[in-house]
Amino acid sequence: xxxxxxxxxxxxxxxxxxxxxxxxxxxxxxxxxxxxxxxxxxxxxxxxxxxxxxxxxxxxxxxxxxxxxxxxxxxxxxxxxxxxxxxxxxxxxxxxxxxxxxxxxxxxxxxxxxxxxxxxxxxxxxxxxxxxxxxxxxxxxxxxxxxxxxxxxxxxxxxxxxxxxxxxxxxxxxxxxxxxxxxxxxxxxxxxxxxxxxxxxxxxxxxxxxxxxxxxxxxxxxxxxxxxxxxxxxxxxxxxxxxxxxxxxxxxxxxxxxxxxxxxxxxxxxxxxxxxxxxxxxxxxxxxxxxxxxxxxxxxxxxxxxxxxxxx
Ligand code: PMV
Numbered sequence: 001x002x003x004x005x006x007x008x009x010x011x012x013x014x015x016x017x018x019x020x021x022x023x024x025x026x027x028x029x030x031x032x033x034x035x036x037x038x039x040x041x042x043x044x045x046x047x048x049x050x051x052x053x054x055x056x057x058x059x060x061x062x063x064x065x066x067x068x069x070x071x072x073x074x075x076x077x078x079x080x081x082x083x084x085x086x087x088x089x090x091x092x093x094x095x096x097x098x099x100x101x102x103x104x105x106x107x108x109x110x111x112x113x114x115x116x117x118x119x120x121x122x123x124x125x126x127x128x129x130x131x132x133x134x135x136x137x138x139x140x141x142x143x144x145x146x147x148x149x150x151x152x153x154x155x156x157x158x159x160x161x162x163x164x165x166x167x168x169x170x171x172x173x174x175x176x177x178x179x180x181x182x183x184x185x186x187x188x189x190x191x192x193x194x195x196x197x198x199x200x201x202x203x204x205x206x207x208x209x210x211x212x213x214x215x216x217x218x219x220x221x222x223x224x225x226x227x228x229x230x231x232x233x234x235x236x237x238x239x240x241x242x243x244x245x246x247x248x249x250x251x252x253x254x255x256x257x258x259x260x261x262x263x264x265x266x267x268x269x270x271x272x273x274x275x276x277x278x279x280x281x282x283x284x285x286x287x288x289x290x291x292x293x294x295x296x297x298x299x300x301x302x303x304x305x306x307x308x309x310x311x312x
Contacts, residue, residue: 006117104275176230189279236269251277
């Protein structure tokens with residue numbers, strides 16, 4: 001029997017990270033240049049119900065029944081089984097991903113989405129996107145405590161989205177093509193830590209943080225209009241202003257700021273960190289003609305990886 005496989009893209013947050021956890025809107029884009037992939041192969045000769053999970057990228061090779069309850073891969077499979085109303089038949093599940101881990105590109109959510117797609121298809125009942133999104137959100141809670149749900153949403157639907165916590169996402173249609181570069185600092189930074197620090201700051205000084213969140217919310221709404229009307233020249237400076245607000249929240253870092261400056265100096269229309277911050281990736285909005293030279297400038301400034309994506 002051939003293996004059943006499924007994949008899911010990475011993502012970038014265009015504007016609005018952190019403030020989105022507090023009910024403000026955010027914009028996110030899928031990043032198809034990197035993907036998580038899951039293949040499920042039936043094992044008719046194995047003991048009934050034995051599920052062997054292998055994820056070489058994170059050195060996992062185990063029988064599902066031996067993994068702890070809070071393991072995110074195990075939790076994803078258990079959620080899928082609960083939704084299917086029964087255990088999977090004996091199989092081997094291989095998880096692989098080209099999305100760098102803990103770098104703000106949605107690696108955890110992409111693995112969850114690909115895994116839910118693959119095991120539900122293997123069981124003969126492919127889940128609709130709404131179910132995938134709901135279950136992937138449950139797993140996100142393991143990764144970062146109080147997730148907004150933006151990562152699982154943009155990755156499940158694979159489209160640019162305008163997102164507000166607890167509301168149905170709105171698919172965005174850009175009014176022109178936009179090219180973005182995502183450049184990695186190489187510094188891993190778990191989202192749970194920065195989300196936790198912002199929460200502590202907000203609890204200590206709610207007035208200061210609420211004002212920043214409100215400002216970011218306004219920037220997101222202006223960016224949405226710029227996206228819809230195809231105005232890159234308007235969108236870029238809004239990204240720069242969002243970066244300043246993220247610096248004020250305390251989630252930027254010297255490594256991120258070095259790449260943001262390098263992108264701007266090389267001619268990017270705007271640049272900011274993307275995702276949880278303190279490490280991970282920056283994104284830069286660029287004119288197509290300058291993408292190669294800005295990419296080279298980012299590498300010269302220490303970027304470990306530069307990905308380019310065009311949305312339209
Ligand atoms: O997973 P990351 O690092 O891209 O961060 C997601 C965005 C945050 O706003 C920081 C957290 C969230 O749940 O929305």
